[in-house]
Amino acid sequence: MSGNISNFQLDSALEEARSRFLKRNPKSADAHEKATRSMPGGNTRTSLFYAPFPLAIARGDGPYVWDADGHKYLDLLGEFTAGLYGHSHPVIREALNRALDNGLNFGGHGLIEAEFAEVLCRRFKSIDLIRFTNSGTEANLMAISTALAINKRRKVLVFNGGYHGGVFTFHSGHNRINAPFDFILGRYNDVAGTRQLIEDNALALGVVILEPMQGGAGCIPASADFLSMLREVTAQHGITMIFDEVMTSRLGVGGLQGEVGITPDMTTLGKYVGGGMSFGAFGGTEKIMRHLDPRQPDALPHAGTFNNNVLTMSAGLAAMTQIYTPAAVAELNLRGERLRGRLNALFAERNLAISFTGRGSMMNIHPTTASVENVEDTKRGRPEIRDLFFFEMLEKGFYCARRGMINLSLVITDEHADQFVAAIDEFATVHKGLLSAPA
Ligand SMILES: *Cc1c(COP(=O)(O)O)cnc(C)c1O
Numbered sequence: 131m132s133g134n135i136s137n138f139q140l141d142s143a144l145e146e147a148r149s150r151f152l153k154r155n156p157k158s159a160d161a162h163e164k165a166t167r168s169m170p171g172g173n174t175r176t177s178l179f180y181a182p183f184p185l186a187i188a189r190g191d192g193p194y195v196w197d198a199d200g201h202k203y204l205d206l207l208g209e210f211t212a213g214l215y216g217h218s219h220p221v222i223r224e225a226l227n228r229a230l231d232n233g234l235n236f237g238g239h240g241l242i243e244a245e246f247a248e249v250l251c252r253r254f255k256s257i258d259l260i261r262f263t264n265s266g267t268e269a270n271l272m273a274i275s276t277a278l279a280i281n282k283r284r285k286v287l288v289f290n291g292g293y294h295g296g297v298f299t300f301h302s303g304h305n306r307i308n309a310p311f312d313f314i315l316g317r318y319n320d321v322a323g324t325r326q327l328i329e330d331n332a333l334a335l336g337v338v339i340l341e342p343m344q345g346g347a348g349c350i351p352a353s354a355d356f357l358s359m360l361r362e363v364t365a366q367h368g369i370t371m372i373f374d375e376v377m378t379s380r381l382g383v384g385g386l387q388g389e390v391g392i393t394p395d396m397t398t399l400g401k402y403v404g405g406g407m408s409f410g411a412f413g414g415t416e417k418i419m420r421h422l423d424p425r426q427p428d429a430l431p432h433a434g435t436f437n438n439n440v441l442t443m444s445a446g447l448a449a450m451t452q453i454y455t456p457a458a459v460a461e462l463n464l465r466g467e468r469l470r471g472r473l474n475a476l477f478a479e480r481n482l483a484i485s486f487t488g489r490g491s492m493m494n495i496h497p498t499t500a501s502v503e504n505v506e507d508t509k510r511g512r513p514e515i516r517d518l519f520f521f522e523m524l525e526k527g528f529y530c531a532r533r534g535m536i537n538l539s540l541v542i543t544d545e546h547a548d549q550f551v552a553a554i555d556e557f558a559t560v561h562k563g564l565l566s567a568p569a
Contacts, residue, residue: 136563158197185198206537207537211492216541221453246262253385264434266398274372281368287315290317297309319503339371372398374398380459381463470493481566493535526556
């Protein structure tokens, strides 16, 4: 009975929040309507869409963004981790201006790419040699294809909830648009089941690819046992283990792999590493990566017009050497741990059935306090609570992902964190009845 009452209250609270959103954002509504004439659903990036229409963001500056109707938001989405530096960081601006002064699109090797490559090879233990791409999706495509070409096997083990790009989407199992690899789907954090799955497929299995903390699925860290089992079994059977650290590499100086002490055979990078420009990279052991050396007679080809584009190379080099220094990595992730701790303490004190999972500067809200070990666990509780959170946080001036993801950027201060905690406190107070844990 009380469940029905609170379901009813939740539905009406959400309906009210949506109708206030509609009223507040006529220019975004217009922009969306216009966009639908030339793009399916008015959209060119599915993850950004939500009903009734997504906000059109007109500009950003430092930690803030403004929508088409002039509302100002603290940007807590941080472009799904790619926006690590805030908007228009002066160091990146300067690097881009310098690059523009010297012209673009050379059709030749440049002078910056090797410098940038060296920085990344030094930083990530699993990367002896590296190649650049234009996106994280492409990095994963190249990493998987390279590994399978070398070990001459055909199957690829991925995990439920995993996200490795537009054609590597496993949020709800397999997806019709995925690249046509022979995928096997494992259960994230299931140590015994996954070990069995690998052993059953050992001869045909060429690649195991995973995020050491699933980002898109809701910031779900892999357990130490799960990762060490994977490292052990893949090594034993000659299977290439790939860490997709497109997001998680920001969680430690040497990536999340450095923090958890597991070294994969290959690693893919993306998002923030290119200083906010289009970016991807894949790297690994010398033994694997030398197959791409064009001086070898049977080298694997890896082309890409924009692989060494000077804007990305310049912005990335400046970002990784001058901005995201070891001290900055430590400070940002500590700030994230503190914020997540405060929010979870606030929920626990009030006995609310919501919690934030994550690690360091990345976190995600879930309408449950039960432990979240894989994407199935995120489906507990009522998903409308995420929507209510999203719309009401927008109204309070905080821009998060629709699915409740938050990624701190380097320009988010303690004062911003205090403001966000206060806004969540208010949300929790107003909706206490909806959010209370069952007795
Ligand atoms: C964003 C993301 C990708 C895809 O990168 P794009 O640059 O968007 O193609 C791959 N893997 C993970 C873990 C990601 O978060």
